[in-house]
Amino acid sequence: MGLFDRFFGRRVELDPAARQRLETWRARPEPGLSDDFRATRLVVVDVETTGLDLARDRLIAIGACAVENGQVVMADSFEIVLRQDKTSTKDNILIHGIGGEAQRDGLEPAEALLRFLDFLGKSPLVAFHVTFDQTMIKKAVKEYLGFEFKHPWLDLAYVMPGLLPEHARRYRALDDWSGHFRINNFARHSALADALATAQLFLCALPLAEAKRSTCYRNLQDLEKAQRWISWEN
Amino acid sequence: MAAPNSLILATAEHLARFAPFDSMAKEHLIWLAERLKLAYYGKGEVLLSPDHGDVKRFYIIKQGAVQVEQTETGGAWLELHEGESFPLGALLGGRTTVSSFKALTDVFTYELDKADFHALLKLSPAFQDFCTRRIATLLERSQRSVQARYATSTAEQQSLRSPLSSIARRKPITCSPDTPLRQALETIQENTISAIVVVEGEDRPVGVFTVRDLISRVILPGTDLNTPMREVMTPNPVSLAPTAHAFEAAMLMARHGFRHVLVADGDRLTGVISEKDLFSLQRVGVTQISASIRGAANLDTLVKAAEDIRRLGHNMMAQGVAAEQLTQILSTLNDILTQRIIELECSATQDCRHAFCWLAFGSEGRLEQTLSTDQDNGIIFTVPEGETADQARACLLPLAERINRALDACGFPLCKGEIMAMNPKWCLSLDEWKATFARWIDAGDPESLLNASIFFDFRPLLGQEKLAEELQAWLLAKTTTTPRFLHQMAANALRNRPPLGLVRDFVVDGEGDQANTLDLKLNGTTPFVDAARVLALATGVAATGTAARLRGAGPKLNIPESEVEAWLSSFFFIQMLRLNGQHEEMEAGKPMDNRIDPDQLNDLDRRILKESFRQARKVQARLALDYKV
Secondary structure, three states, X not given: OOHHHHHHOOOOOOOHHHHHHHHXXXXXXXXXXXXXXXXXXXXXXXXXXXXXXXXXXXXXXXXXXXXXXXXXXXXXXXXXEEOOOOOOOHHHHHHHOXXXXXXXXXXXXXXXXXXXXXXXXXXXXXXXXXXHHHHHHHHHHHHHHOOOOOOOEEEHHHHHHHHOHHHOOOOOOHHHHXXXXXXXXXXXXXXXXXXXXXXXXXXXXXXXXXXXXXXXXXHHHHHHHHHHHHHHHO | OXXXXXXXXXXXXXXXXXXXXXXXXXXXXXXXXXXXXXXXXXXXXXXXXXXXXXXXXXXXXXXXXXXXXXXXXXXXXXXXXXXXXXXXXXXXXXXXXXXXXXXXXXEEEEEEEHHHHHXXXXXXXXXXXXXXXXXXXXXXXXXXXXXXXXXXXXXHHHHHHOEHHHHXXXXXXXXXXXXXXXXXXXXXHHOOOOEEEEEEOOOEEEEEEEOOHHHHHHHOOXXXXXXXXXHOOEEOOOEEOOOOEHHHHHHHHHHHOOOEEEEEEOOEEEEEEEHHHHHHHHHHOHHHHHHHHHOOXXXXXXXXXXXXXXXXXXXXXXXXXXXXXXXXXXXXXXXXXHHHHHHHHHHOOOHHHOOEEEEEOHHHHOOOOOOOOOOOEEEEEOOOOOOOHHHHHHHHHHHHHHHHHHHHHOOOOOOOOOOOOOOHHHEXXXXXXXXXXXXXXXXXXXXXXXXXXXXXXXXXXXXXXXXXXXXXXXXXXXXXXXXXXXXXXXXXXXXXXXOOOOOOOOOOEOOHHHOOXXXXXXXXXXXXXXXXXXXXXXXXXXXXXXXXXXXXXXXXXXXXXXXXXXXXXXXXHHHHHHHHHHHHHHHOOOOOOOEEOHHHOOHHHHHHXXXXXXXXXXXXXXXXXXXXX
């Protein structure tokens, strides 16, 4: 029994159809992390939650868009609201704009997460401040689908300073980097809009990466790891 | 398909802020948004160039600026910004692009596959219309908004533009050249008409007779009523094509004092337009003003008429009358005014025994006067036997000065550069003009080229027009055979480049009140005017107007008509903005000039202005190509 099972202390019962969908997803081939990004599909993701506490707060919405062959495919995008039994606080609602009614009208969480997995396939993930998105999604998948969501993630919050070290000290948040590339956000703090802004930032990163002979997802993961060490030293 | 998500909706909404997407149906915008891909190009990266082969995608700028460069000359010629799309021509024609598109800043573009682009053309009429007619579509929308702004009836405006065929519906009453006068007069009385057209063969008009001719040609001379019509009619009547506009007929009447104009399709008479038929033009006041000028007996009356002309110009501006018509109407009325001033001054003096012709230069010479204009004129004369040119000039100069001062009193300020008939330098005999022109053509220094750009637009206003015609013929014979001079004129014209865009690198200059404004004359219309002059002088086109020059030179240079018309649409759009600016300055009680603040324009007009600058660059590219500058 893993740490999370002990933490939540219950097993999830999925109906057979849901179980079948989950199995199908798990059986899909793993992505080639060394393929050129100009020839692969990556998914950029952003989440909205009830708050910033990784342990106690819950996942409200997921927004995601696909970057395929180095371009954002507008139609290959995804957003979903997970039904909440208890709506988040007013302050929180003011941040992401998903009101109490929308939260209660959201999709049943297991179904919402299955749809997310269907959309994702086995494409590697990209986010800004991965720890947050990763933890929230992992927690929800564990709680509602009952399995450990292990997936490749890439954190632009480390990749960008690695690519543009001259800005590393000044730029911290997504807004800083978006401002640098003049990326407009059509609705800040909506999961899909933030995912698009992150995806645009990723597009900006590609030529910079290629200039450093990083041509695939794995190269950028290595860059991220190195940058984490540098940040640690700082 | 599932309901579009917030990204697709936001993309559709974003596009809907710009033409042509703003006039597309919502479902077509969603259809488009669902097929877009978003791409990024770092500063300096080339998005598209002729090397890329056939164009595979349609690009819409989401953010950033793209510089368009002409591959042949390597010159930047346009900047594109958020909401603008490219390359329409290459996609429609299924070819490679002739320009290259480079990211001037970091750029994000929405991109649509070629097959989807063609599907969208079929799906959305608004999109199709924009892609195929482009500037014409934008202009129509701008004109609609001008009219809406002034909220007046567009009846006047429409009737000004209606073709003569729609006005002259009655079948004209005719007789033959052999018809006896008595019979023709009976016909006139039976039909209660005021004019009869004399035709030969298959309705070929050969003369006109009006009831006004009765007194001078029949009653007073006591003409025999059996005289055939050929002997009393006014021969060689002026006619217009059925496709000509109502305002052209009004101009012809105003200019020559006619009350009737024939409409003829080739050689065949199809109608007669009388002053009465141009009811709406009478309301606008063109005919009243021209009649009051003709009847004016002193300067005071003319000063009032000049005010009327200016008021008329502002009224027509407010009604959204197109610039081409407006500038022609203003120039025509100003011509009539000037002619009357000259007539009055000549009759008040003895020194006009010399045969001379009054010349108009510059914008007046081109029939392109705006609401604010100063004098540019001169005199050409013949030297009488036994006199020298200087002696003749000495007689003419005092007269010229009185005319110049009278024009000044009528609101045409004396020319600061002293290009006026009262200046001995510009009151010359035919031979002296030829010598002066020849000197400029042979010297080709900056001052000569500048002079050529003013004086070579000359047009006779009153007097011995044959002198001006002879000078014109001589000039064209000289310029068409002096390629070096044309090359210098072209190079000179290309020194004045239209701005690339409206945001960055936009030619806003001036100081104080003029800060951040753009000179629409220098940067906007001058490139067209200069190019038209060079092309006309090169091909021997005698017209002086920019439109007439380009329309005349175009076919001789194998320039497609559609291209010439796109240039002219742009030229007249900028003229309209100039007029509009002057109109608003006058309303606000400010001095009139040619400057506008581009930030004050609405989005649509700003967009068209940019497109017009692009056309100006195309005209210049044509010059550069022809003269290898």
